[in-house]
Amino acid sequence: DRDRCRPHRAMHGPSAGPGPRGLRFLGQEEAQAIDQELFTDYKFSVDQLMELAGLSCATAIAKAYPPSSFTTSQPAVLVVCGPGNNGGDGLVCARHLKMFGYEPTVYYPKRPNKPLFEGLTTQCQKMDIPFLPEFPAEAALIDELYGLVVDAIFGFSFKGAVREPFGSILGTLERITVPIASIDIPSGWDVEKGKADGLQPDMLISLTAPKKAAMHFAGRYHFLGGRFVPAALQEKYALNLPPYPETDCVLQLT
Amino acid sequence: VPVSSRQAFPLPSLPRKQPTVLVVCGPAQNGAIGLVCARHLRIFDYEPTIFYPKRSPDPLYRDFTTQCEKMDIPFLSYLPTEVQLINDAYNAVVDAVLGAEAEAGEGREPCAAILATLKHVRIPIVSLDVPSGWDVEAGSSGGISPDVLVSLSAPKQCARRFLGRQHFVAGRFLPYDVQKKFELNPPEYPGTECVVALRAPR
Numbered sequence: 001d002r003d004r005c006r007p008h009r010a011m012h013g014p015s016a017g018p019g020p021r022g023l024r025f026l027g028q029e030e031a032q033a034i035d036q037e038l039f040t041d042y043k044f045s046v047d048q049l050m051e052l053a054g055l056s057c058a059t060a061i062a063k064a065y066p067p068s069s070f071t072t073s074q075p076a077v078l079v080v081c082g083p084g085n086n087g088g089d090g091l092v093c094a095r096h097l098k099m100f101g102y103e104p105t106v107y108y109p110k111r112p113n114k115p116l117f118e119g120l121t122t123q124c125q126k127m128d129i130p131f132l133p134e135f136p137a138e139a140a141l142i143d144e145l146y147g148l149v150v151d152a153i154f155g156f157s158f159k160g161a162v163r164e165p166f167g168s169i170l171g172t173l174e175r176i177t178v179p180i181a182s183i184d185i186p187s188g189w190d191v192e193k194g195k196a197d198g199l200q201p202d203m204l205i206s207l208t209a210p211k212k213a214a215m216h217f218a219g220r221y222h223f224l225g226g227r228f229v230p231a232a233l234q235e236k237y238a239l240n241l242p243p244y245p246e247t248d249c250v251l252q253l254t
Numbered sequence: 255v256p257v258s259s260r261q262a263f264p265l266p267s268l269p270r271k272q273p274t275v276l277v278v279c280g281p282a283q284n285g286a287i288g289l290v291c292a293r294h295l296r297i298f299d300y301e302p303t304i305f306y307p308k309r310s311p312d313p314l315y316r317d318f319t320t321q322c323e324k325m326d327i328p329f330l331s332y333l334p335t336e337v338q339l340i341n342d343a344y345n346a347v348v349d350a351v352l353g354a355e356a357e358a359g360e361g362r363e364p365c366a367a368i369l370a371t372l373k374h375v376r377i378p379i380v381s382l383d384v385p386s387g388w389d390v391e392a393g394s395s396g397g398i399s400p401d402v403l404v405s406l407s408a409p410k411q412c413a414r415r416f417l418g419r420q421h422f423v424a425g426r427f428l429p430y431d432v433q434k435k436f437e438l439n440p441p442e443y444p445g446t447e448c449v450v451a452l453r454a455p456r
Contacts, residue, residue, distance in 0.1 A: 041324060043320040126429055231296075232324070
């Protein structure tokens with residue numbers, strides 16, 4: 001069974017993690033505070049950071065799961081987008097995956113009534129990325145049609161109960177055998193404590209800095225993305241981010 | 255642009271001890287792209303300095319300026335007319351003064367004075383989209399001679415007259431139907447790169 005083969009990781013303290021020495025894993029409030037500072041003090045727009053985040057995700061996926069590695073006839077990817085910013089990251093990711101030669105399909109059941117998300121949806125549609133009218137009923141169907149699923153349902157603001165249709169969706173995703181790449185937080189997990197019986201993604205792309213939930217991540221690939229944090233902000237929060245290679249927008253942590 | 259600047263001038267190869275780059279930004283969109291470039295150069299561990307004499311009132315571009323300021327990127331209050339000062343202080347100049355939309359722009363201040371100075375710098379110039387002051391189609395006679403050209407979306411006609419060392423295209427993210435509609439026939443981008451070199455470096 002896939003899960004039993006995962007390496008076990010030791011934890012070294014409340015905010016240090018198993019990654020490169022000193023790399024900090026953030027609590028939910030800290031993550032929200034950094035985000036707020038980027039928008040309020042640095043005057044980044046949500047559009048700017050979402051575009052860079054989504055591009056990081058697509059780039060990390062391309063490094064870990066190149067199109068040639070797919071056993072499906074096309075490098076077909078299912079991108080499941082939630083109702084908030086994590087879903088927006090997913091839409092950007094889907095668009096860049098298309099540019100990189102993948103065949104993404106999006107499932108986006110709850111769409112915010114805001115120009116940002118409407119624009120991102122239009123961009124995907126104009127690039128012939130199909131939007132499914134309903135979620136595949138069976139895990140086996142997903143396994144057959146797609147070589148990878150991108151989990152862009154919930155991000156670092158997630159709290160409390162999972163509302164439908166996402167409860168059923170996560171239930172199905174927990175039963176698929178194709179790899180899952182989660183954006184920022186495996187959906188359904190507590191942002192700090194994880195979720196032992198929840199989704200078990202093969203890849204995690206932590207944006208800005210890893211959150212504490214990432215300490216419970218047992219998949220094969222942990223990437224850091226969102227290479228936009230100014231040095232002063234990194235210092236203020238003692239992120240201790242390892243250096244990104246050259247001009248890459250992602251850094252492979254494990 | 256910052257990615258192609260990095261490819262053209264990798265950090266270890268720079269002649270000066272500090273990886274200093276001067277980014278000269280014009281009043282419109284080309285200048286705004288220069289601001290974004292400067293920010294990314296900073297993230298890539300270069301030391302950019304910006305000269306942005308005529309700031310756009312556009313709120314988006316004003317936010318780009320704030321982002322640069324908050325990242326401690328210095329803004330010069332004037333451009334030295336003594337060209338040797340520029341040659342000595344910086345490894346390269348990013349020319350983000352005028353783009354494809356400029357028509358009479360190059361004749362107006364402060365662009366005319368800037369271009370007059372840039373014509374005489376001896377350090378390499380990286381031009382964004384169109385070497386500033388060139389006619390978008392016909393090119394230039396006696397204008398600036400950039401070392402590197404980064405064409406945005408697709409090369410402009412004046413790029414045919416570009417004689418510098420490297421020509422990059424940054425247009426990976428153009429949707430296919432736009433590429434087809436305008437018969438752009440873009441080159442293949444390697445891997446997940448967002449720029450591609452059109453000519454082998456000399």
